[in-house]
Amino acid sequence: MNEPTPTTPETPPAAPLVSVENLNIRYGKTHAVRGLSFGIQRGEVFGFIGPNGAGKTSTIKVLATLLKPTTGRALVAGLDVAIEAHAVRRKIGYMPDFFGVYDDLTASEYLHFFAAAYKIPSAKRRALIGDVLALTDLTEKYDAPVDGLSRGMKQRLGLARVLLHDPELLLLDEPASGLDPRARIEMRELLKELQRLGKTIIVSSHILHELAQFCSHIGIVERGEMVANGSLADIYRALSLRRTIHVQLANQTPELAAKIRALPHVTGVDEQPDRLAVQLREDEMSAEDLLDAIHALGARIRMFQPDAMDMETAFMKLTEGRTA
Amino acid sequence: MTALLRYFSFPLLAKELTEAAARRRTYVLRVVYGVLLFAVFAMISPRWLWRGSMDPFSVMGQGRWMFSSLLALQFIGIALFLPAMMCGRIAEEKERDSLVLLFLTDLRPWSIVLQKYLGGLVPMLSFLLLAMPLTAVAYAFGGVTTEALGTGLYALLLACLQVGALALMCSAWCRTTVAALVSTYLLAVAFYLGPICLFALFRIVVFQNLGPSPDDFIFSHVPVMLLEKSGLTPGEVLLRSTSVLLSIVFFLLLARVFLVRRAFAPASTFFVRQFRRLDGVMHLANRLTGHRMLLREGRTLPDDDPIAWREMTRKTLGKIHYLVRILVVIEVPIVGICAFASVDEYIGQSIMLSVTAAIVGTLAVLALSVQAANTIVSERVQQTLEVLLTTPLTAREIVVQKARVLRRFMFVLAIPLLTIFGSESCLEWDLRARYGERDGPVVYLVCVLLTVGIYLPLVSWLSLWIGLKMRTRFKAILTALAVVVAWCVLPIVCAAFVENLGLFGYGFRGKMVGVLLLLSPLAVPAANELSSLHQVEGFRNTPGIAWIIVAGSFTFYGALLFLIRRRALARADRYLRPEAHGKREPSETFEY
Numbered sequence: 017m018n019e020p021t022p023t024t025p026e027t028p029p030a031a032p033l034v035s036v037e038n039l040n041i042r043y044g045k046t047h048a049v050r051g052l053s054f055g056i057q058r059g060e061v062f063g064f065i066g067p068n069g070a071g072k073t074s075t076i077k078v079l080a081t082l083l084k085p086t087t088g089r090a091l092v093a094g095l096d097v098a099i100e101a102h103a104v105r106r107k108i109g110y111m112p113d114f115f116g117v118y119d120d121l122t123a124s125e126y127l128h129f130f131a132a133a134y135k136i137p138s139a140k141r142r143a144l145i146g147d148v149l150a151l152t153d154l155t156e157k158y159d160a161p162v163d164g165l166s167r168g169m170k171q172r173l174g175l176a177r178v179l180l181h182d183p184e185l186l187l188l189d190e191p192a193s194g195l196d197p198r199a200r201i202e203m204r205e206l207l208k209e210l211q212r213l214g215k216t217i218i219v220s221s222h223i224l225h226e227l228a229q230f231c232s233h234i235g236i237v238e239r240g241e242m243v244a245n246g247s248l249a250d251i252y253r254a255l256s257l258r259r260t261i262h263v264q265l266a267n268q269t270p271e272l273a274a275k276i277r278a279l280p281h282v283t284g285v286d287e288q289p290d291r292l293a294v295q296l297r298e299d300e301m302s303a304e305d306l307l308d309a310i311h312a313l314g315a316r317i318r319m320f321q322p323d324a325m326d327m328e329t330a331f332m333k334l335t336e337g338r339t340a
Numbered sequence: 341m342t343a344l345l346r347y348f349s350f351p352l353l354a355k356e357l358t359e360a361a362a363r364r365r366t367y368v369l370r371v372v373y374g375v376l377l378f379a380v381f382a383m384i385s386p387r388w389l390w391r392g393s394m395d396p397f398s399v400m401g402q403g404r405w406m407f408s409s410l411l412a413l414q415f416i417g418i419a420l421f422l423p424a425m426m427c428g429r430i431a432e433e434k435e436r437d438s439l440v441l442l443f444l445t446d447l448r449p450w451s452i453v454l455q456k457y458l459g460g461l462v463p464m465l466s467f468l469l470l471a472m473p474l475t476a477v478a479y480a481f482g483g484v485t486t487e488a489l490g491t492g493l494y495a496l497l498l499a500c501l502q503v504g505a506l507a508l509m510c511s512a513w514c515r516t517t518v519a520a521l522v523s524t525y526l527l528a529v530a531f532y533l534g535p536i537c538l539f540a541l542f543r544i545v546v547f548q549n550l551g552p553s554p555d556d557f558i559f560s561h562v563p564v565m566l567l568e569k570s571g572l573t574p575g576e577v578l579l580r581s582t583s584v585l586l587s588i589v590f591f592l593l594l595a596r597v598f599l600v601r602r603a604f605a606p607a608s609t610f611f612v613r614q615f616r617r618l619d620g621v622m623h624l625a626n627r628l629t630g631h632r633m634l635l636r637e638g639r640t641l642p643d644d645d646p647i648a649w650r651e652m653t654r655k656t657l658g659k660i661h662y663l664v665r666i667l668v669v670i671e672v673p674i675v676g677i678c679a680f681a682s683v684d685e686y687i688g689q690s691i692m693l694s695v696t697a698a699i700v701g702t703l704a705v706l707a708l709s710v711q712a713a714n715t716i717v718s719e720r721v722q723q724t725l726e727v728l729l730t731t732p733l734t735a736r737e738i739v740v741q742k743a744r745v746l747r748r749f750m751f752v753l754a755i756p757l758l759t760i761f762g763s764e765s766c767l768e769w770d771l772r773a774r775y776g777e778r779d780g781p782v783v784y785l786v787c788v789l790l791t792v793g794i795y796l797p798l799v800s801w802l803s804l805w806i807g808l809k810m811r812t813r814f815k816a817i818l819t820a821l822a823v824v825v826a827w828c829v830l831p832i833v834c835a836a837f838v839e840n841l842g843l844f845g846y847g848f849r850g851k852m853v854g855v856l857l858l859l860s861p862l863a864v865p866a867a868n869e870l871s872s873l874h875q876v877e878g879f880r881n882t883p884g885i886a887w888i889i890v891a892g893s894f895t896f897y898g899a900l901l902f903l904i905r906r907r908a909l910a911r912a913d914r915y916l917r918p919e920a921h922g923k924r925e926p927s928e929t930f931e932y
Contacts, residue, residue, distance in 0.1 A: 077919070108730065116726070121650065125641065128642055
């Protein structure tokens with residue numbers, strides 16, 4: 017009898033920590049989220065970007081068990097947020113875009129309050145609170161009234177709160193909203209630290225270039241639909257397909273512009289007073305080849321500048337500023 | 341010309357009216373007002389209106405009576421609806437931090453006050469117009485002179501202006517709409533009833549109830565008094581309304597002053613400040629007594645009940661030593677009254693205790709209702725509820741912990757009531773035995789104990805339940821108070837109508853009236869105080885009826901308490917996280 021040949025077991029792809037499938041949310045006649053689907057692996061930092069009213073907060077609220085999807089489903093660590101809400105709450109830390117304060121508590125009492133709410137054993141609380149305060153750089157505010165803290169400190173205290181029960185997933189809705197530049201930088205550094213600690217984070221923000229600095233994945237939503245989803249590099253590459261290249265010619269004439277327009281993989285040339293804006297299919301022809309081709313046409317090139325593709329450009333390219 | 345037009349453009353009034361027109365609440369309230377007015381008018385109209393068997397000539401001249409009833413209904417409507425409609429006019433601007441924006445425009449303070457005033461009056465006047473068809477009906481029946489019609493409408497207008505000005509003044513003084521609403525009702529009671537009560541007291545104390553009869557002058561600030569004398573010329577009516585007009589001007593003047601002076605006043609923490617000041621005194625006194633404390637506050641940090649811990653250690657109405665101070669403030673005068681009443685066994689002393697019990701009981705119920713309705717809503721308003729709901733705490737646990745704190749407050753309110761009832765029991769024990777009352781003293785004692793033991797938790801849970809469903813403090817408190825008051829009053833009003841209209845056969849009508857009366861939570865305690873449980877309409881000759889009524893009534897209310905509590909706890913998650921159960925907020929075009 018032949019023994020079955022042992023085969024090397026293939027490592028199955030790790031299940032995503034967050035899985036959103038065909039999510040739809042309606043508020044009366046308003047269709048806030050339309051068929052949103054995405055997955056987030058453990059340890060990823062997912063930046064959720066979109067104009068106001070795009071459906072970011074609604075999606076985050078679904079994951080925070082505060083909102084029931086109209087259709088579709090969302091899973092956190094394999095648990096359906098609509099069905100196993102109680103179990104999901106132990107795995108998430110949710111920080112809303114506002115900071116509801118208990119004016120009458122000190123920073124440590126505030127954290128003790130939530131430690132009790134998270135049912136953390138009393139014996140562990142003091143040390144734990146010391147740790148999260150140290151992590152958020154608020155140790156010296158241990159006995160300070162919450163009401164007297166600056167907005168930035170309150171946000172950091174909010175972050176300390178969501179870390180108390182060591183959740184697998186952090187849901188941060190506009191954590192940098194309304195903060196001054198210093199507080200924003202501090203918040204960004206804190207998020208980077210959490211990223212280093214291996215936390216999975218979903219963060220929504222309007223401060224796009226800040227997200228670009230630490231988000232491993234980006235989801236851009238508009239009118240409730242995902243218009244781009246992937247790593248930053250993927251999105252840039254996708255958007256670069258029609259890169260605009262600004263060319264300034266010393267001998268610019270309409271004939272020369274027409275010749276450039278006729279070049280293969282050039283989709284259009286916009287004649288501006290001091291330059292030509294050339295639209296290039298970059299996946300089929302590189303910017304360097306275009307430079308050679310224009311030079312071969314006899315052009316004397318004074319400036320050749322491919323448009324920079326940053327986060328804000330990507331956002332502006334992908335969205336039209338409309339809401340659901 | 342353009343400048344003149346700009347002067348009369350009233351942009352704030354236009355904005356107020358546009359907002360009111362866009363609110364569904366405006367139309368809902370108008371329909372409610374209209375339905376109530378027409379329904380009550382139909383109920384109180386004489387029975388011949390629908391029987392039609394009587395001589396049609398006999399109804400001639402009955403219009404005057406109908407018109408008087410209509411005016412009375414309108415006055416009640418103004419007293420109930422207008423404060424709620426007016427008290428948010430300026431306070432809401434403060435809550436939204438938009439008052440400063442108004443100050444930055446060309447609008448002068450007087451202009452703001454008057455435009456806000458008109459903005460609140462116009463919807464109320466539109467409510468009053470609903471009575472036009474009924475007025476026409478009354479006029480058609482005859483008996484309403486043109487002078488009476490004019491005086492009546494003038495009195496209604498004055499009532500609107502006066503109550504509106506009073507509410508606007510409170511709105512300008514208070515930091516929040518809720519505070520403005522509560523102070524408007526309290527001030528209105530003091531303003532309208534205060535002089536009457538003082539006069540009655542003066543008459544009893546000085547003239548042993550035999551002195552001069554109420555003089556018009558004392559109550560001339562009440563617009564209704566204009567209707568007391570008929571056949572007055574327009575000039576005389578105007579003269580008699582001088583004090584009303586002066587009071588309106590006075591209230592508006594104060595509103596103008598408060599608008600500016602209290603525009604940026606912080607939220608009132610008067611009691612908290614007084615308590616903290618007292619803390620300092622107590623701390624000093626403790627030094628003298630070697631820091632011996634009779635009552636120690638609970639834990640400094642929470643165990644497993646963070647919400648109850650915070651409410652009990654940080655809230656004025658949760659801290660044990662603050663509650664004890666409140667209790668002392670209430671209890672000391674009550675003990676004094678009880679001691680005074682027990683000096684003599686005169687039957688009037690028992691009445692005095694009954695009146696004290698009624699006043700303290702009413703205030704206790706109102707305070708408890710406001711506190712209970714506010715307890716969950718305050719978490720919503722502070723935006724802390726959403727965060728709490730993402731913790732492993734269940735909605736049921738949140739409600740249970742909140743209710744535990746309310747229980748403390750309830751005990752504080754129950755002790756003065758029990759003190760009064762205890763003293764009264766001692767008096768009643770002798771009186772009822774002496775006069776051979778059929779409602780024995782034991783019935784009395786059991787009834788008052790059950791009243792305190794069941795009614796206070798019932799009010800607390802009912803208001804808490806209402807507060808669970810509401811999103812704003814104003815709505816929660818107003819609805820809770822409205823439900824409690826309506827529940828107490830409506831069955832009595834219905835019983836009165838059934839009796840007055842002579843509906844049903846005589847025997848059945850009596851029973852019907854009795855049952856309707858028993859549906860009001862006021863009925864049994866009131867009958868118990870008057871020693872007339874055995875005289876309840878329709879059941880007079882039933883043996884042991886007092887015990888049956890007490891047992892039946894409190895079993896009913898006990899069961900109701902159980903059901904409301906169970907419902908509130910079972911559906912807590914649904915109420916606190918409606919969106920997580922598929923219930924969506926109304927779309928943004930409707931402000932609710």
